[in-house]
Amino acid sequence: MCYKETNNISERYFWINERVTWSRAQNYCRVNYTDLVTIRNESENEVIKSKSQGTPFWIGLFNNPWKWSDGGNSTFRNWSVSNPDNYNHHEKCVEINYQGYRGNGGNRWNDADCNLQKSFFCNSSCGPSSQQYVPYKLTWSDAVNYCKVNCSSTLMTVENEAMSKNLSNCCPDSWIGLRHEYDNWNWSNSDPVTYTNWKRNFSCAVLQSDGSWNDSDCNALNPFLCYNETDNSSRSFVWINIRMTWSSAQNYCQVYYKDLASIRNENENNAAMEKTQNITSWIGLFNNPWKCSDRQVFTFQNWTLQQANIYQNSETCVKVTNNGDWKAIDCNTQEPFICSKTIMNATFISANSTWEEAMDYCRERNSDLISISSQVEQDAIAALVNTTNSPNVWLGLRQSRLFGFWFWIDEKPLSYENWVHGPPSQLPASSPCAAMSQQNNFSWINVSCSDTYSFICRYK
Known part of the structure; x- marks a missing residue:
């Protein structure tokens, strides 16, 4: 996000003293504020420190190669000694721990497992600065309304070349307040148009990365700048020929693919067997009563003689043998294993869950709740849902409680909608x-x- 600094910088940071995972913190900030906090310099780091009461908390940096949740381009980092270290290959999110970490001193950043629960800081794009970058992609008219309602401001007026260049460095391809009406160009705050920097002409103006302006269809979706007047399902299998315990194999598959293989019929069993080169390997079935790692309904079985009834009093997992039969053994045995993935990159999950539980399930498996960007995608997902008995299926679409607009949690623009009775009210x-x-x-x-509904994950 792009701001002009004021002495009231701290007023746009909100500490949420509730311990949640990084994904839930991101979702909370996007619904109730703007996003998880981005830190651009030591001054901001210190301001946040003063508001945190000394407890560890999430910030918006994630994913290694590191990027900010709000899309900001800040390169400021404040790592503790030996960090980031991606310990055990599971540390993809960033916390700040002002009490110090592993003896390396306080006031530093550490990469951490995203599933840990911590407090967190949210950003508000409408802080007490003279300009605010808003990362949401809206039409020009919706951007004008957003600035007016949520920031008591209007879209940005650009007065000279220096201002245009400065804005382009932080906030390229964003709406500004210039629009063509009645054969004239007008600023949305009614200022006279005394300076222009056109690349070519259309109806609404966007600021580009080189500082020049481009006119754009006013119904296009772009981030934008606000201005204050004052400073106040078909599936395939992947065989992993590394000997691991069942739990380690499950984690590997969930991180790099979808999950350990769940096998629904004899054809899939034969396909899995062909992948294993006649070496016994883990599949996703575990425990007695038997269930699948990916929560799919367990119907097909292919046990060796009497194997389904053994190990009643121990933790038991299943491997497929070199002749295609299944055998139940101790889960701590080390075996190769088979991962499943979906050719269409979208998988229906039948387990009834709340929206946040569904989001957590998908994100724990390197995916996200499904987003729909076109009629073609709508038809494809509808065809998938039509094969199930679920009356309703979660989408990755949420409404901002603070601002009222709807957004996809995977950050895709809301360019296609298919509501039963038209778009819901923009009121929260x-x-x-x-x-x-x-x-x-x-x-x-x-x-x-x-x-609680079933849901669909789209794999990245």
């Missing part, structure tokens, strides 16, 4: 999560996030 509602409704011809409905 008591039903701020979206689902696909099979009984409404697969159109979308807004419902309570605490309802």
